[in-house]
Amino acid sequence: MRIDILTVLPEMLESPLGCSIIKRACDKGLAEIHVHNLRDYSTNRHRKVDDYPFGGEAGMVMQIQPVDDCISALKKERDYDEVIFMTPDGATFNQSIANSLSLLDNIIILCGHYKGIDYRIREHLVTREISIGDYVLTGGELPAACVVDAVVRLIPGAIGDEQSALSDSFQDNLLAPPVYTRPADYKGWKVPDILLSGHEAKIAQWRIDQALERTRALRPDLLTKN
Numbered sequence: 001m002r003i004d005i006l007t008v009l010p011e012m013l014e015s016p017l018g019c020s021i022i023k024r025a026c027d028k029g030l031a032e033i034h035v036h037n038l039r040d041y042s043t044n045r046h047r048k049v050d051d052y053p054f055g056g057e058a059g060m061v062m063q064i065q066p067v068d069d070c071i072s073a074l075k076k077e078r079d080y081d082e083v084i085f086m087t088p089d090g091a092t093f094n095q096s097i098a099n100s101l102s103l104l105d106n107i108i109i110l111c112g113h114y115k116g117i118d119y120r121i122r123e124h125l126v127t128r129e130i131s132i133g134d135y136v137l138t139g140g141e142l143p144a145a146c147v148v149d150a151v152v153r154l155i156p157g158a159i160g161d162e163q164s165a166l167s168d169s170f171q172d173n174l175l176a177p178p179v180y181t182r183p184a185d186y187k188g189w190k191v192p193d194i195l196l197s198g199h200e201a202k203i204a205q206w207r208i209d210q211a212l213e214r215t216r217a218l219r220p221d222l223l224t225k226n
């Protein structure tokens with residue numbers, strides 16, 4: 001899978017995408033992530049990518065031209081399945097969107113900044129709009145990093161033990177059951193006996209029961225989703 005991220009702050013993406021599972025997935029050739037600085041596409045001699053809004057509101061607006069030129073250059077090289085714009089008024093990101101994006105070959109993610117982007121970009125170039133929640137961040141870079149992280153870890157082979165992506169919280173609309181590691185007794189805080197019993201079937205049942213119990217207690221809304 002190839003992901004092209006368009007931003008005015010490429011350095012904000014370096015660290016979240018440059019370590020751990022995402023880096024390993026890229027090193028293994030499972031994902032290719034390219035970050036493009038929109039200023040490189042500016043025709044302005046000061047590399048400006050924003051301007052004052054028509055109608056005289058406060059704040060600057062990201063201009064069409066650098067975004068259009070960058071997207072056009074990418075589209076000349078290959079077809080894209082989606083051009084995603086990260087914005088607080090997009091569809092709320094969740095595991096099911098992550099699952100569907102992980103099946104795509106090529107996507108572009110556009111990070112917004114300033115007061116907003118010229119609305120014509122959204123009308124003519126963007127195919128999908130995603131929010132990571134009902135709060136406003138300073139730009140779309142951290143949201144883009146969240147989406148890329150959630151998507152890339154789902155690519156087969158990205159996580160060592162593939163079972164572990166399947167047993168994630170939300171994957172079946174259930175929260176994950178608790179996990180424990182050694183020591184079995186720490187300051188008298190004990191691991192549930194069942195996990196030490198060696199009885200695989202009973203342990204599997206215990207995990208299901210725990211997942212259901214935690215979901216009922218913490219996120220009952222998930223149980224009514226299909």
Ligand code: ADE
Nearest residue numbers: 086087088131132137143
């Ligand atoms: N840009 C700023 N805030 C955002 C959010 N909550 N989700 C996606 N993009 C954003």
